[in-house]
Amino acid sequence: MTRLAVVPGDGxxxxxxxxxxxxxTALRIGIEFDVLDHINAGTFLRTGVALSEEDFTRIAGCDAVLLGAVGDPRVITPAYARGVLLSLRSRLDLYANVRPARLLxxxxSPLRDRANxxxxxxxxxxxxEGLYGGSLHRMSGAEVAIDIEVSTARGVRRIVEHAFSLARRGMCMVDKSNAVPSGGALWQRIWRETAADHPNVATYHLFADVAAMRLVADPTEFDVIVTNNSFDDILSDLAAQIAGGLGTAASANVNPDTGFCLCEPVHGSAPDITGTGTANPVGAILSAALLLEHLGYGSEAxxxxxxxDRAVAAGHRTPDLGGSLTTQQAGSAVRAEL
Structure with missing residues (x-):
């Protein structure tokens, strides 16, 4: 039986x-849930432990993870979020973050031109890797802060290869090699080498600022974009907004080599609406669909x-999408269509 670790998290x-x-559950495919609802900010504030070794072992022993959100305004140190999400990404080597963006x-759409x-x-x-993989901060009397971006040939090659495996029409590699030449040169070389092994995939390169501009001008030109940790963090949120908003955005953190996967909605813990019953469940439901697909349940996904799609088209929406349904009602509307 497939076992799914579930970390509901915060907010x-x-x-x-x-x-x-x-x-x-409504799909009736027999997935077993191992719910770790004690992994949250309250536990961290009480114990100082973000993710215990026992909890990590439970999670690693499952087939995949569904994560809700990590973050709480009471926690003022980054140690908590890094100790849960970034720790899981690092220790399970979930090197590929996959963010689909599809207009529901x-x-x-916030775009004026209907054709685009x-x-x-x-x-x-x-x-x-990159700036988030282990950045160093050093302060001196002159108040200097230093962040180090590290890219390795192994890290770049495997993420570019995975991106090519997802391409349907084309591949765009994004960097800022005109301003950050060392890392840019490594990405450029490996991208060209990998592209040569995929002659049927159209490839092109854009600087990060130009990619942001063209995502807004005409997002239909893009199929797959591959880039480093920090540029993707920005571009993927922009793409999510173009597709309807962060409340609908899903993501997967994957190790294609081991097959392990952690899926999560990307909207964060949203403390400003916690407990109001207005949170949009679509991002979480679509994250579950990503997870199902990864586990081999393609038709169910x-x-x-x-x-x-049908629930949203019928107007069954939470307030962020212009509707008036509660979180529960919006979820029920999706299951009614299912």
Whole structure:
């Protein structure tokens, strides 16, 4: 039996994850849930431990992880978030962050030109290196802060290879090699070498600022974008907004070599709406669909996505999408379509 580790987390995380789990249960495919609802900011504030060794062993012993959100305004140190999410990414070597961006309905797009609204792309992020993989901060009497961005040939090659494996039409590699030449040169060389092994995939390169501009001008030109940790963090949120907003955005953190996967909605813990019953469950439900697909339940994942599309098209939406449904009602509407 497939075992899924579930970490509801903080803020609206437990609210939206509950809807995702109800949706998976409605499929009746026999997935077993191991819910670790004690991994949260409250536990960290009480014990100082973000993720115990026992909890890590439980998670690593499952087939995949569904995570709600990590973050709480009471926690003023980055040690908590790094100790949960970044620790799991690093220790499980989940080096590929995959962020699909697909417009759910035309009226959700902020773009003026109707012909260019239909974004349907995947942004692939190197998840374990770069500025976020182990940046160093040093302060002196002159108040100097130093962050070090590290890219390795192994790290770049494997993320570029995975991005090519997802390409349907084309591949865009994004960097800032005109301003950051050392890392840029490494990415450029490995990208060209890998592209030579995929002659049927159209490839091109953009600087990060130009890519942001063109995502807004005409996102339909993009199929797969691959870039480093920090640039992807920005571009993927921009793409999510173009596709309808962060409340609908799903993501997967994957190690394609081991097959392990952690999926999560990207909206964060949203403390400002926690407990109001207005959180959008779509990002969590679509994250569950990503997870199902990764676990081999392709037809079920497709059914969930289709149900979300129909529910949104019928106007069954939470306030962030212009509707008036509660979190529970929006989840129920998706399951009614399912």
């Amino acid at each position: 609206i995380g437990p609210e939206v994850i509950a809807q995702a789990l109800e949706t998976v 309905h035309d009226d959700l 609204r239909g974004i349907d792309c995947v942004i692939v992020r190197e998840n374990t 497709k059914a969930v996505r289709s149900a979300v």
